Amino acid sequence: MLVHSRGTKWAVWALFLVLFLPLFALPLLVVLGASFATHWSSILPSGPTTAHYSAATRGEALQALTTSLVTALAASLIALTVGTWAALAAAALPKRVRRLLDALFVLPVAVPSVVVGLAILVAFSQPPILLNGTRWIVIAAHTVLVTAFAYQSVSAAIVRLDPAYEQAAASLGARPGYVLWRVKLPLLLPSLTAAAGLCFALSMGELSATMMLYPPDWTPLPVLIYAATDRGSLFAGSALAVVLMTATLLVLLAVSRIRTKASYR
Template sequence: MLVRNRAARLLVHTVAIALLLAMFALPFLVIILGAFATSWSGVLPSGATLGNFAAVFTESATANTVTASLVTAFVATVLALIIATTAALAARRTPWLKRIIDTVFLLPVAIPSVAVGLALLMAFSSGPLRLNGTVWIVVVAHTVLVVALAYQPISAAVVRLDPAFEEAASALGASRTRIIATVVLPLLRPALAGAAAMCIAMSMGELTAMMMVAPPSWRTMPLQVFSFTSRGIRLYEGAALAVLLLLITLIALLVLQRMANRRTGITR
């Protein structure tokens, strides 16, 4: 370590931990405390209650927002994984094509999500394919926003694949489709699980583009949290719904992490 003095190292570690807690842990702690608060006029809330969760769970709209978020995240993640995997495999042995695909898949990261939402709104509000006002424009928007997150780890994993496995399967008479299904995809399973985790986390928390394209009948949880808190009227209920969003996302990520940590095997 660059700091050799023990006291100086302790000071550096203390400052680093304090900064990490202030930047990452404190916002989550505030949301959790707010979810159980009756009022908050000082440093800490002045009362505790489960009424905020009760109010959120008794609303019929809550179940709809949870369903909308989960369905949107799942469909967008599956589509993003399919698109990203196909693109990574197609560009695997063609350097110039890989450079083009890498650039294309980086564009959604470079462009603000509000611009993506506006572009989709303008593109699909007229013409032969009108998706404005439907669930499908929400799915398309989420897919566009998360596909870059899926492509990066999958592309890196594809580059590291050992061609000996595919050559052995080909020598045994396996078709290209069978090789991909039984050799390539199992080898990519950790990367696919990691990419899926990032896609779900991004999709579950997406708000900006959804404010542009989401129809009134398909409101995701971030939109509902914003609706609760935008005028400062239902802040604590919004915090309760945000805690529910955090829990659902955390459970999904833990499941995918468990899948990613499993030992990779090749199916017959």
């Protein structure tokens, strides 16, 4: 509809492919290819093997995957609860106070994750709350980082929600709590699951703050991937990365299933 001449169209598409393939498709394919190889210094990888995968689904690696999954699940659920609560509370407040809350809850995005990690390390290595050396410090940091995204996407959804539903419910005699539980939350459900998926994916791949705080017995998968590549095991690292991506995608797929169901109702 924008370009009508056939030649121009093809030229535009060619340029698109030339930019898109090497920049976006190639990296993922390369990681996938490398995870099945032992050697790669020409156009194609060589030395096909699945050994990296058997290593990546056992022992330390399996534990790291579980660690990542538990951390991401906990962080995204807490972040979703806190973020939704804050967004709902903010929506009921006058514009000025709401602006302030918006800024406050978006701040963790603007602050570098490494600094969030450092701050939490500094704060919880000393009384009154001692979390350093426990898994809770990792979960706390992840939660802080993803709450901002949960808050933002839920507030955007609340703004889009037609107030007529709420008012219809109130006119039928429903108290605010009942309206929230029976009308607002069900209507927000698709956005809530989308926000949960986003938080989960972010937490699964979180490296910056984690590097600052993880205790030896709570090593998430990204840290393990870094350790592998740092000691030169790029191929083993790729297999771990593929495991990380697959796990993330599987969970996101499950979440989007829930979402389609929720939005169909």
